[in-house]
Amino acid sequence: MKFIRGVLLVGLLGVQAPAQTMGRLTLDERFGRALFSHCAFTVYYFEPHMPKVDRVELNCTPLAGLPNQETMSATRTLTAEESNRVARLANESDLYDGGHTGDFTRNGSEGAAKRLYVRCCTEGSHVVLVVTGNLTFQSGSRRELLQLLNQWRTPLREQFLKRKR
Numbered sequence: 001m002k003f004i005r006g007v008l009l010v011g012l013l014g015v016q017a018p019a020q021t022m023g024r025l026t027l028d029e030r031f032g033r034a035l036f037s038h039c040a041f042t043v044y045y046f047e048p049h050m051p052k053v054d055r056v057e058l059n060c061t062p063l064a065g066l067p068n069q070e071t072m073s074a075t076r077t078l079t080a081e082e083s084n085r086v087a088r089l090a091n092e093s094d095l096y097d098g099g100h101t102g103d104f105t106r107n108g109s110e111g112a113a114k115r116l117y118v119r120c121c122t123e124g125s126h127v128v129l130v131v132t133g134n135l136t137f138q139s140g141s142r143r144e145l146l147q148l149l150n151q152w153r154t155p156l157r158e159q160f161l162k163r164k165r
Helices: 002-013 080-092 140-164
Strands: 021-030 036-047 055-062 072-077 113-119 126-130
Touching: 021 080, 021 140, 036 080, 036 140, 055 140, 072 140, 080 140
Parallel strands: none
Antiparallel strands: 021 036, 021 113, 036 055, 055 072, 113 126
């Protein structure tokens, strides 16, 4: 009953709840010959921060022919500070303003082909950026964003490797 009164009071006073902006960044990697053929690392965040909802997830598909063919998954929640940091870097990176192309041949036939799938900021639409061989990810806020995603992904990937042993 208290909740209903609160909603009615807010409605009567004309007070608006803060707008909720959702961001989703997925660093997608395709490998040649590796333990995994495909990994997707996704960051989900809201502005303002939503505890227990803002999180990172890693899903990897083992290379065909390996004994265990189940997709491996790991997740952890983000703190308010982490959520704010990734939101700030995504906004500063101007991910919708060009610099979408790269060069998959830079890593040779065995290197990872990386793409960044984006739905964030005030745009709300989707964009795909090729990260491999993309000069716009070698400096500035885009580089910081990519480093942050790699930093958060590493402990989750290490969990997979421990399970494989």
